[in-house]
Amino acid sequence: MTLPTAFAETTRFSTSSAEMRIRVLNLYRRYLRHSRNFVNNYDLDVPASQVKTKIRQEFERQRFVNDLAVQNVLYMKAQMEFQELVNFWKQQCHVMMYFEPFSSYDNTANDSFIDKFLKGAS
Amino acid sequence: MLRFAYSMRNAAKVARAVRPVPAARMQPVRFMNGVKFYSSTSSLTKEDVLARSISVLNSFELKVPSNSIGMETEFIKDLGMDSLDYNDVLVALEEEFDVVFDDNVANEIKSVGECVDYVLKSYTPAQESLDPEIR
Numbered sequence: 001m002t003l004p005t006a007f008a009e010t011t012r013f014s015t016s017s018a019e020m021r022i023r024v025l026n027l028y029r030r031y032l033r034h035s036r037n038f039v040n041n042y043d044l045d046v047p048a049s050q051v052k053t054k055i056r057q058e059f060e061r062q063r064f065v066n067d068l069a070v071q072n073v074l075y076m077k078a079q080m081e082f083q084e085l086v087n088f089w090k091q092q093c094h095v096m097m098y099f100e101p102f103s104s105y106d107n108t109a110n111d112s113f114i115d116k117f118l119k120g121a122s
Numbered sequence: 123m124l125r126f127a128y129s130m131r132n133a134a135k136v137a138r139a140v141r142p143v144p145a146a147r148m149q150p151v152r153f154m155n156g157v158k159f160y161s162s163t164s165s166l167t168k169e170d171v172l173a174r175s176i177s178v179l180n181s182f183e184l185k186v187p188s189n190s191i192g193m194e195t196e197f198i199k200d201l202g203m204d205s206l207d208y209n210d211v212l213v214a215l216e217e218e219f220d221v222v223f224d225d226n227v228a229n230e231i232k233s234v235g236e237c238v239d240y241v242l243k244s245y246t247p248a249q250e251s252l253d254p255e256i257r
Contacts, residue, residue: 022229
């Protein structure tokens with residue numbers, strides 16, 4: 001049975017970076033705890049350790065964001081992403097998009113409509 | 123005295139001959155006394171938890187040799203970890219001991235010893251009747 005509100009969290013604006021830090025660390029731990037569930041639910045062909053590394057990479061990407069307002073938005077999006085992942089609202093291809101090879105990140109040479117369409121990028 | 127002992131032995135022999143005692147039925151099988159083959163209480167000791175925690179820590183990149191890790195070792199100060207590193211360790215410990223660090227506790231934990239104490243406090247032994255997958 002799917003509970004629509006499972007793992008939901010009311011969006012809240014943190015006004016101090018100390019509070020924000022704790023919320024982010026809690027979210028990070030929640031992500032890591034469910035890394036094995038992500039592999040099992042989505043039938044991923046990557047080990048849980050690699051999923052953990054990817055989670056770490058996605059958090060590290062935002063390490064040097066200093067603007068508190070931006071941090072709040074990033075946290076909100078990360079929390080929504082977590083909820084979608086845990087509740088199985090995605091499909092395997094959506095999760096595997098995180099594991100796209102780096103070479104295909106910004107391939108502007110063949111950035112035609114069809115290429116973007118096939119890649120699934122908007 | 124000797125004669126008395128001899129006669130007693132004879133008497134015992136006679137008694138045995140007359141009425142054999144079904145020894146196998148009466149005697150409980152003694153096998154590894156004092157060892158429990160079920161887990162009724164927490165079987166973890168502090169030394170166990172520390173040793174297993176150190177083996178978990180060994181799977182991470184550490185700045186110090188693992189034999190210098192003790193209860194007093196602090197993640198950030200002594201092991202040179204950052205906040206995400208030590209949360210990695212906490213989740214690895216959770217998976218090792220099948221406990222969940224409460225959010226308030228996890229943000230306060232600074233040393234290996236605090237982890238060990240928390241694990242000892244919140245550890246529930248595995249039950250054979252339950253499938254470990256659904257625990």
